[in-house]
Amino acid sequence: MKLDSNASLFFKLDWVISLSIAFVWVVLFFLFKVQKNQVRRKKSREIAERATAAGGPYRAAERIEVDARIVDGLSQQELQQLTDAFEWLGFVRVLDYRLRLPGRTDLIGFGRALVNRESFVSAR
Numbered sequence: 001m002k003l004d005s006n007a008s009l010f011f012k013l014d015w016v017i018s019l020s021i022a023f024v025w026v027v028l029f030f031l032f033k034v035q036k037n038q039v040r041r042k043k044s045r046e047i048a049e050r051a052t053a054a055g056g057p058y059r060a061a062e063r064i065e066v067d068a069r070i071v072d073g074l075s076q077q078e079l080q081q082l083t084d085a086f087e088w089l090g091f092v093r094v095l096d097y098r099l100r101l102p103g104r105t106d107l108i109g110f111g112r113a114l115v116n117r118e119s120f121v122s123a124r
Contacts, residue, residue, distance in 0.1 A: 049103050059097040063109055068096045083112065086123055092114045 055078045068079060083093065091114040098107035 032124075057117065060102050062102075063097040063111075064096070064100055066096055066098050066107070066110070068110070071098070074110055079112070086114050089116065090118055091123060093123075 012112050068074060069076065087093070093112065094115055095113040097113070099109050099111075100107055110122050115121070116123075
C-alpha cells in the first residue's frame with residue numbers, strides 16, 4: 001500500500017490553515033476583550049468624576065457625636081451584635097455619630113466608626 005504524497009501535503013496544509021484561523025480568532029477575541037475593559041473603565045471614571053463634581057449634601061454633612069443608647073428607632077441588640085463581630089476581628093470603636101446637613105438643624109441617620117489599627121482598616 002502506497003500513500004499519495006499529494007494527499008499528505010493537502011492534509012498538512014489543511015491543519016496549518018485551520019490552526020492559523022483559530023489563532024486569528026483567539027487574537028481578535030483578546031483584543032476586543034481588552035478594548036471592552038478599557039471602555040468600561042473610562043465610563044466608570046466619567047461617572048465617578050460627575051458624581052464628585054455634583055457633590056451632594058451628605059459630602060458636606062457635619063458629624064455630631066451622639067450616644068447610641070438615645071437614638072430613636074435604632075435596634076440596640078443588632079448594633080451590639082454587629083459591633084461585637086467587628087471587635088472580634090480586631091476593630092476598636094472610635095465614634096458614634098449622626099449627620100447634620102448644611103442649612104438644617106435636625107440630625108439624621110446614625111453611624112458607628114471603627115478602626116483596626118493593626119491592618120490600617122476602617123469600618124462604618
